[in-house]
Amino acid sequence: MNYFLRKLGTSLLNLIAVVVTIFIVLHMMPGDIIEPMAREEASRLGITYEEAYERVADRYNYNPQEPIYQQLVRYVKGLLRGDLGTSMLNPKNTVVSILSVALPWTIFVVSISLIISFILGMQLGALMAIRKRGIINNSITFYVTIVSAIPSYIIAIILSIIFVYQLRLFPKSGVYSIDVTPGFNMPFILSVLHYSVLPITTYVITSTGGWILNMKGSSVHVLGSDYVFAAQARGIPEKIIMRRYMKKNAMIPMITILAMAFGGMIGGAPLIEGQFQYLGMGAYLAKALGERDFILYQGLLLCISISVILANLVADLLYSKLDPRIRLE
Amino acid sequence: MTPKNIIEVRDLTVEFKKPKGSLLAVNHVDFDLREGSVTALVGESGSGKTTLAFTMLNIVNTTGKILSGSVNYNGTDVLKLKGEQLRRYRWKEISMIFQSAQSSLNPLMTIQQHFWETYLVHEPEADEKKVIPRFFRLLEDVMLDPDRVLKLYPHELSGGMKQRVMIAFSMLLSPRVIILDEPTTALDVITQDYIFSILDKIHNETGISMLLLTHDIGVVAKVADRIAVMYAGRIVEVGDIFTVFRHTAHPYAKALITTAPSLLDTDKDKEPIKGSPPDLIDLPPGCAFHPRCPYATEVCREKCPALTMIGEDHYVACHNSLPGKGAAAYE
Amino acid sequence: MTRLLHSFKDFFKVIFRNRQATIGLFILTFFVLLATVGAAFTPLDMTVDYANRFQMPSWKHPLGTDYVGRDILAQVIHGSRDVITLGVVCAVMALGIGVIIGSVSAFVGGFTDTLLSFFTNIFLTIPAFPLMLILAVAFNVQNIWAAGFILAIVSWGGVARVVRGQILSLKHAEYIIACRIMGLKYWYIIFKEILPNMVSLLAVQFIGLFQNGIASSMGLMMLGVLTYRPTNWGVMLSLALQNTGIAYNPKGLIYFVTPIVCLALLQLGCIFFSSGIDQALNPRLRTE
Ligand SMILES: Nc1ncnc2c1ncn2[C@@H]1O[C@H](COP(=O)(O)OP(=O)(O)OP(=O)(O)O)[C@@H](O)[C@H]1O
Ligand SMILES: [Mg+2]
Numbered sequence: 001m002n003y004f005l006r007k008l009g010t011s012l013l014n015l016i017a018v019v020v021t022i023f024i025v026l027h028m029m030p031g032d033i034i035e036p037m038a039r040e041e042a043s044r045l046g047i048t049y050e051e052a053y054e055r056v057a058d059r060y061n062y063n064p065q066e067p068i069y070q071q072l073v074r075y076v077k078g079l080l081r082g083d084l085g086t087s088m089l090n091p092k093n094t095v096v097s098i099l100s101v102a103l104p105w106t107i108f109v110v111s112i113s114l115i116i117s118f119i120l121g122m123q124l125g126a127l128m129a130i131r132k133r134g135i136i137n138n139s140i141t142f143y144v145t146i147v148s149a150i151p152s153y154i155i156a157i158i159l160s161i162i163f164v165y166q167l168r169l170f171p172k173s174g175v176y177s178i179d180v181t182p183g184f185n186m187p188f189i190l191s192v193l194h195y196s197v198l199p200i201t202t203y204v205i206t207s208t209g210g211w212i213l214n215m216k217g218s219s220v221h222v223l224g225s226d227y228v229f230a231a232q233a234r235g236i237p238e239k240i241i242m243r244r245y246m247k248k249n250a251m252i253p254m255i256t257i258l259a260m261a262f263g264g265m266i267g268g269a270p271l272i273e274g275q276f277q278y279l280g281m282g283a284y285l286a287k288a289l290g291e292r293d294f295i296l297y298q299g300l301l302l303c304i305s306i307s308v309i310l311a312n313l314v315a316d317l318l319y320s321k322l323d324p325r326i327r328l329e
Numbered sequence: 330m331t332p333k334n335i336i337e338v339r340d341l342t343v344e345f346k347k348p349k350g351s352l353l354a355v356n357h358v359d360f361d362l363r364e365g366s367v368t369a370l371v372g373e374s375g376s377g378k379t380t381l382a383f384t385m386l387n388i389v390n391t392t393g394k395i396l397s398g399s400v401n402y403n404g405t406d407v408l409k410l411k412g413e414q415l416r417r418y419r420w421k422e423i424s425m426i427f428q429s430a431q432s433s434l435n436p437l438m439t440i441q442q443h444f445w446e447t448y449l450v451h452e453p454e455a456d457e458k459k460v461i462p463r464f465f466r467l468l469e470d471v472m473l474d475p476d477r478v479l480k481l482y483p484h485e486l487s488g489g490m491k492q493r494v495m496i497a498f499s500m501l502l503s504p505r506v507i508i509l510d511e512p513t514t515a516l517d518v519i520t521q522d523y524i525f526s527i528l529d530k531i532h533n534e535t536g537i538s539m540l541l542l543t544h545d546i547g548v549v550a551k552v553a554d555r556i557a558v559m560y561a562g563r564i565v566e567v568g569d570i571f572t573v574f575r576h577t578a579h580p581y582a583k584a585l586i587t588t589a590p591s592l593l594d595t596d597k598d599k600e601p602i603k604g605s606p607p608d609l610i611d612l613p614p615g616c617a618f619h620p621r622c623p624y625a626t627e628v629c630r631e632k633c634p635a636l637t638m639i640g641e642d643h644y645v646a647c648h649n650s651l652p653g654k655g656a657a658a659y660e
Numbered sequence: 661m662t663r664l665l666h667s668f669k670d671f672f673k674v675i676f677r678n679r680q681a682t683i684g685l686f687i688l689t690f691f692v693l694l695a696t697v698g699a700a701f702t703p704l705d706m707t708v709d710y711a712n713r714f715q716m717p718s719w720k721h722p723l724g725t726d727y728v729g730r731d732i733l734a735q736v737i738h739g740s741r742d743v744i745t746l747g748v749v750c751a752v753m754a755l756g757i758g759v760i761i762g763s764v765s766a767f768v769g770g771f772t773d774t775l776l777s778f779f780t781n782i783f784l785t786i787p788a789f790p791l792m793l794i795l796a797v798a799f800n801v802q803n804i805w806a807a808g809f810i811l812a813i814v815s816w817g818g819v820a821r822v823v824r825g826q827i828l829s830l831k832h833a834e835y836i837i838a839c840r841i842m843g844l845k846y847w848y849i850i851f852k853e854i855l856p857n858m859v860s861l862l863a864v865q866f867i868g869l870f871q872n873g874i875a876s877s878m879g880l881m882m883l884g885v886l887t888y889r890p891t892n893w894g895v896m897l898s899l900a901l902q903n904t905g906i907a908y909n910p911k912g913l914i915y916f917v918t919p920i921v922c923l924a925l926l927q928l929g930c931i932f933f934s935s936g937i938d939q940a941l942n943p944r945l946r947t948e
């Protein structure tokens with residue numbers, strides 16, 4: 001079967017499974033979250049409790065009194081219409097509208113961080129494999145050991161204490177300054193960059209270590225392979241061997257880890273974005289959790305899961321592009 | 330007139346350090362490769378053939394170290410070459426088809442990219458358009474369809490095709506010597522024959538010198554004109570193929586030749602070599618072969634025999650080269 | 661029994677030959693002692709003593725006092741018990757789930773394998789931390805067992821995948837096939853041949869789970885969803901952030917830094933120990 005179609009099929013199945021799983025998790029929630037809202041609405045509008053319940057349930061597209069399969073059908077139907085319900089705290093905000101505000105920032109920060117840390121990791125990892133000892137190697141090893149021992153949220157805390165509160169170099173919250181008008185203009189772009197420096201730095205500091213280690217292992221493996229030896233026998237200059245033989249081959253297995261790394265970074269967003277009050281998915285997740293806004297939380301969780309699935313798909317495509325052993329068709 | 334040697338190896342020793350001790354994979358070896366000859370280097374697995382061949386390109390496996398000796402190619406000591414000089418020497422003067430030929434191509438490059446890359450690093454002025462006809466000719470010489478093969482990636486080639494691509498590849502810069510390390514081990518018998526007929530043709534047309542490493546005596550008889558037998562890192566017998574086959578002087582060489590299938594089918598001599606292959610880390614004193622040698626005497630246990638001439642173009646390292654068969658036959 | 665003792669001895673011999681593993685083991689042992697012996701001999705007094713808040717280190721308070729005058733050292737020591745127990749509970753549960761699912765998947769094969777692998781994949785797709793958060797709220801976690809269970813639920817996926825892969829490759833290894841040909845019992849093969857070969861893999865996985873469990877649990881505490889005991893390092897850290905005005909108050913620094921240093925040290929111990937074990941027990945790495 002066509003490689004791409006097969007991957008697409010797997011992703012779709014995965015998507016369905018994820019939707020169901022998240023649905024189930026959310027419905028394990030004890031108590032009836034609709035009930036108090038229905039009571040309140042019934043007394044406020046002077047309608048019967050049943051009627052109010054119906055209205056509230058419709059608004060959130062969630063009725064815990066229905067049998068579970070019916071709830072699932074209702075939920076999936078909503079999804080297909082692009083309806084994820086509304087925030088439980090502020091019914092005027094649909095989940096989709098919150099997503100459309102929050103998602104781009106998270107994707108922006110995470111992808112930039114991923115690209116920077118990936119490139120850094122590839123270079124440094126390959127360097128470590130080539131020079132087995134030396135000051136550079138030792139300092140990289142030291143760095144990797146230290147950052148792998150400190151969770152990312154602690155790095156975020158430390159960075160924010162130093163750079164936001166002590167030095168006041170970066171803003172306390174938000175994604176761009178209120179003084180600029182969004183659009184394709186220099187002040188806006190600069191402001192966006194300014195606001196994103198610390199989250200990006202945090203991600204880069206913490207995830208580069210893993211890339212370095214992985215790339216080093218992979219490079220050492222490739223360096224021991226027959227084709228590198230054979231290339232030396234053909235009089236190919238070391239520089240070319242390092243670039244065309246070692247780095248390229250060593251990077252291929254790294255591609256498969258990309259999506260997982262993406263998922264890990266997005267998963268850590270509630271703490272990191274929360275710390276910098278950078279208003280992306282993570283900050284909203286933390287907020288929704290704090291306010292027990294489960295419907296919003298469900299939508300956000302679903303959305304980041306979908307972006308992980310998409311990232312997987314992209315990684316698979318990239319992999320097949322780079323490795324001729326896997327043919328697109 | 331004495332024939333010219335294109336490669337002269339003198340007193341060469343290569344050491345591998347292992348956790349248990351050091352190991353001399355090549356042990357004070359003297360060896361000549363005659364210009365224009367097809368020389369076979371035979372010996373059991375682990376006897377040091379590949380290691381010896383590698384030194385001719387001045388490449389040693391990561392952990393190996395050349396302790397002594399020289400490898401003279403056309404008057405220059407290859408082991409003293411460094412950097413750019415060494416880089417240009419490799420493949421241009423001597424090329425090699427590795428034992429692991431099946432995996433000696435970069436999985437991410439097409440055959441054409443391989444050929445062009447190697448050509449370019451040796452001829453920086455070259456123009457790809459102009460050399461492609463050359464790639465075509467080389468591949469046609471090994472009976473492959475250049476149009477198709479050049480575009481393929483290594484994993485898309487069958488084992489036999491890969492081997493032939495490697496042969497064409499080794500001829501890319503018209504080297505004067507080509508080393509073939511067990512070029513047919515992974516292949517079926519028919520493909521083996523096919524490969525050897527191609528090699529034979531190339532040899533006849535270009536007069537290139539070939540060094541064939543193998544443990545298959547049957548192959549040697551078919552294609553080689555000289556033979557060197559290696560045992561535990563040492564050359565134990567060298568000579569012209571007919572002389573060595575007819576007057577085999579070293580007991581090990583004798584055993585190797587007589588136990589070969591389909592050759593000299595005389596049942597009475599056909600018994601496998603007794604004993605187990607030597608442990609290179611802990612070699613027996615004296616001649617390394619003595620524990621397995623039916624003719625071993627006192628001196629064999631004490632002194633390592635030197636390679637000495639016992640006939641015209643026939644050298645052997647044995648204290649009592651086979652009585653009545655080897656040295657005696659000349660008398 | 662003697663054989664067991666022997667392999668135990670061998671194990672430590674191998675560990676002590678590796679410097680990293682030795683350091684790692686030393687650190688881990690230190691924390692385990694801290695959590696058991698240390699906690700038993702250190703009285704914990706959580707009464708508020710406002711007059712003595714933010715004290716500098718002294719004989720009475722080796723690490724000073726926190727924002728309401730409680731001894732920091734005693735808190736950290738008692739917290740270590742909590743942290744380590746939680747890490748172990750999480751690691752045991754996740755390893756259990758992962759090993760069962762992974763090995764059933766590999767041994768039974770066929771449709772079961774497809775189904776279980778698919779199931780595993782779901783848990784590898786949904787970002788772990790947010791899932792953990794919502795589970796912790798949904799189950800209203802109030803004790804260590806529940807917390808460990810939540811952590812385990814989101815982290816067994818990797819184990820299952822690795823175990824499955826390892827068993828599949830062992831299943832086709834020549835010596836296992838030889839065992840089958842010799843007619844050895846299935847269970848015998850599993851316990852005598854396959855499991856011993858996975859010891860280093862499982863040990864490394866266990867430490868990884870322990871390490872991640874601790875880091876994530878502290879993250880959960882920072883977001884206020886696991887707050888059942890104030891001495892836990894994560895709770896200390898989040899209290900330090902909320903109550904000391906740490907960004908401008910250098911006096912609160914010790915209270916803020918202590919749990920971080922402890923966490924980092926413990927993580928470092930795990931990293932050293934597991935990479936040491938890997939080097940020592942993994943025959944592929946050992947040969948070089
Ligand atoms: N990279 C290496 N590291 C350590 N020891 C090596 C290495 N390469 C070769 N040796 C040792 O050197 C000895 C000679 O090996 P070599 O590969 O030259 O033998 P060979 O005659 O080519 O054998 P084969 O017929 O199996 O190819 C062997 O004992 C081997 O163990
Ligand atoms: Mg060899």
